[in-house]
Amino acid sequence: MINLLYFLSRYGGVLAFVILELLSVYMVVQYNQTQRDIYLNSSRFYSGVLLEKTAKLRHYASMAEIADSLAKENAALYNRLYSQLAITPRENEVDSLLAPFEFIPARVIKNSINQPNNNLTLNKGTIDGVQPGMGVVLSKGVLGIVRNTSSHFCRVLSVLNSQTFVSAAIQRNGSFGVIHWDGVSPSRVILEEIPKHLDIQIGDTVVTSGHSSVFPPGLEIGKVANYYVPSGSNSFRIEVDLFADLSRINRAYIIRNRYWDELQSLEITEDK
Amino acid sequence: MNSEVRPHIIRFFFLVLLQVLILRQVQLGEDWLRFAEILIYPLIIMMLPMRWSPAILILVAFFIGLIIDSFYDTPGVHAGASTFSAFVRPLVLQIIAPRAGYDPKQNLTRATFGMTWLTSYTAIFLLIHILAVQLLTVFTFYYWGELLLRTGFSWILSVIIILLADLVFNPKS
Numbered sequence: 084m085i086n087l088l089y090f091l092s093r094y095g096g097v098l099a100f101v102i103l104e105l106l107s108v109y110m111v112v113q114y115n116q117t118q119r120d121i122y123l124n125s126s127r128f129y130s131g132v133l134l135e136k137t138a139k140l141r142h143y144a145s146m147a148e149i150a151d152s153l154a155k156e157n158a159a160l161y162n163r164l165y166s167q168l169a170i171t172p173r174e175n176e177v178d179s180l181l182a183p184f185e186f187i188p189a190r191v192i193k194n195s196i197n198q199p200n201n202n203l204t205l206n207k208g209t210i211d212g213v214q215p216g217m218g219v220v221l222s223k224g225v226l227g228i229v230r231n232t233s234s235h236f237c238r239v240l241s242v243l244n245s246q247t248f249v250s251a252a253i254q255r256n257g258s259f260g261v262i263h264w265d266g267v268s269p270s271r272v273i274l275e276e277i278p279k280h281l282d283i284q285i286g287d288t289v290v291t292s293g294h295s296s297v298f299p300p301g302l303e304i305g306k307v308a309n310y311y312v313p314s315g316s317n318s319f320r321i322e323v324d325l326f327a328d329l330s331r332i333n334r335a336y337i338i339r340n341r342y343w344d345e346l347q348s349l350e351i352t353e354d355k
Numbered sequence: 356m357n358s359e360v361r362p363h364i365i366r367f368f369f370l371v372l373l374q375v376l377i378l379r380q381v382q383l384g385e386d387w388l389r390f391a392e393i394l395i396y397p398l399i400i401m402m403l404p405m406r407w408s409p410a411i412l413i414l415v416a417f418f419i420g421l422i423i424d425s426f427y428d429t430p431g432v433h434a435g436a437s438t439f440s441a442f443v444r445p446l447v448l449q450i451i452a453p454r455a456g457y458d459p460k461q462n463l464t465r466a467t468f469g470m471t472w473l474t475s476y477t478a479i480f481l482l483i484h485i486l487a488v489q490l491l492t493v494f495t496f497y498y499w500g501e502l503l504l505r506t507g508f509s510w511i512l513s514v515i516i517i518l519l520a521d522l523v524f525n526p527k528s
Contacts, residue, residue, distance in 0.1 A: 096409025100442040103417040107435030111491055114430045134426075137376055195428065197392070199492065202428050 131192075131236050135206060138192035142333055149333055156222045184299040187211055187337040189219075192236070196269040196330050201241035203227065207337060208235040218297040218338040224327030225249055225262075225291060225304050226335050237337070243269055243329060251304055251323075252292035256282060259292040262304065262323065269329055271308065274321040279312045281319075289323050296346045298338065363403065367419070370396050375426035391508040396423055396433075397484045398517050400441055401476065406459045409445065416441030429492070436487035443483055451475045465521055473521065477514050485509045 091098070142149065189211075193204035207213050209232045219226040219239050227247055231238040240247050243264050251274055252259035260276035274289060287307040293300020303326055310321040340346065374396045381393055400416045407415075420437030424430050448457065453468055465473040489506045 091410075092408070096413060096442065099410040099413040100438060103413060103438040104435055104442075107417070107420075107431040107438060107491070110424075110431030111429075111435065112431075198427075198429070 131204065131233070134204065135192045135236075138190065142190070145333065152222070153334075159222070183341045185339045185341060186220075187213065187339060189237075189335050189337050191332050191335055194329070194332060195241070196243055199266055200245055201243040201269075202230070203239040203241055203335075205237050205239060205335060205337065206235065208232050208237050210234050212339060213237045213337055214339075214343070216297065217340075217343075219335050220298065220302055220338060221327045221332060221335055223303055224325055224329075225298060225302060226327075226329070226332070228297060229337065239335075241329070242272060242325075249298065249304075250292045250294045251289050252300075253277070253281075253283065253307075254288040254290045254301075254303075255284075258283075259294065260318070260321075262289075270325055272305065272323050272325060274307075274323050275318060277319045277321065279317055279319055283307060283310050283319055283321060285309065289321075296340045296343060359404070363399070366402065367399050370399050371419070371422060374423060379426060391505045391512075393516055394481070394485060394488070394509065394513045395516055395520060397437070397440065397481055397513075398477075398520070400437055400444070400484075401480050402463050403441075405448075405457060405461065405463060409442070412444065413438055413441045432488060432491040435491050436484055439487045440480060440484040444480070447476065447479050447483070450479065465525060474514075474518060477517050478510075481513050481517070482506075482510055485513065 187207055189205040189207040191203055192206050195201045195203070203219075203226070205213075205219070213229055213232050215229050215231060217229045219229060225242055227239040227241040227244070228249075229237050230240040242249060242262070245264060245266060247263065249262045250259060251262045258277050258281045260274050262272050262274050265273050277283065285307050289304045289307060291298040291300055291302040291304060305323040305325040308322045308324040310319050312318070313320050374394070378393045378395060396419060399419055400412075403412055403415060416437040417434050420434035423433040423437075427433065448463075451472060453472060461467050463476075486506050489502050489509070493502050
């Protein structure tokens with residue numbers, strides 16, 4: 084016993100250091116290898132509530148700006164609505180009622196763009212019908228994919244995260260590929276897997292492809308800024324400038340697919 | 356006991372809030388600079404009482420780091436860095452020891468040891484701490500090239516901010 088006490092007083096510091104450092108490294112590795120959110124997660128209660136309070140303050144400060152952008156957004160939506168009403172025949176209205184995608188408005192209470200892997204927290208959770216795997220969009224652009232939900236909040240894997248992949252297409256000719264982030268600039272993502280024989284031009288608009296149940300087709304993401312074929316590759320590497328400035332977002336829309344459960348169960352039975 | 360620990364608790368709350376509510380929002384620049392950040396919370400670990408045993412010091416530092424991590428969404432990064440810098444703190448203090456040595460009852464402040472001492476203490480301690488933070492971050496995703504640039508930049512800014520904060524909040528002497 085005395086030996087043990089002596090040992091602890093002599094080497095307690097080293098012991099504590101080794102144990103806690105290993106624990107930290109374990110957390111770092113664990114967090115990055117699996118997509119599971121572990122203990123430290125700001126959708127957890129205490130930091131969630133605190134962050135929401137400060138976010139409210141910040142929102143209040145930028146109220147005028149938000150009102151402006153909402154008004155613009157409204158105007159754009161009205162324009163789209165009326166132009167569609169003018170063009171489309173009446174029977175299509177039934178179709179729009181049955182549209183599979185529903186938008187849940189949410190507030191961004193925490194955002195990061197300056198980490199190697201970015202995440203966001205939104206103020207909507209399972210109570211509002213949010214489930215992991217749902218897409219999150221902005222009025223112009225894609226924000227990310229819900230990774231984790233608590234009852235009032237959800238955590239979103241930002242499009243600026245090495246683990247996020249979004250199916251996207253060139254609007255002009257429909258050729259599609261996959262968007263991911265290379266960690267370089269928060270205003271730029273990379274579109275890959277478009278075969279090199281297809282026609283790409285700088286300035287082409289990139290939209291969501293609709294090849295998944297997560298995002299509806301045709302949402303604008305960004306503009307082609309630059310492209311080339313990496314040596315030894317069969318497909319383009321296209322740099323896409325995002326339309327949205329992800330450092331200045333307050334509001335986002337979570338997309339719920341009405342047929343989500345049906346699609347999921349269909350895919351699961353197929354896998355079996 | 357109570358009046359001895361109280362300043363540390365007040366400092367803890369103040370600096371942690373400053374770090375996670377304000378400094379977390381500060382973005383220093385584009386490209387490689389985006390990963391540089393101003394850290395002020397290491398000041399809490401720097402100033403923890405000298406009388407504490409190394410094990411207690413390391414444990415407290417670990418939990419401070421854990422709290423910062425929970426706001427930064429970087430599980431393990433700040434906790435690991437704080438654990439490491441608390442572990443080497445006695446060594447750092449030894450390197451910059453004043454001629455008369457330390458008395459364990461003394462507070463580790465500018466009022467006790469002077470501006471030159473505080474500057475070198477802050478500089479060495481933060482260099483170690485920020486390097487550890489950047490290493491743990493790089494370990495997860497990024498590359499070596501920008502590591503030193505980011506460390507250097509975060510380091511200079513953090514040292515300046517900490518010294519300024521000390522001058523503003525402890526104006527005596």
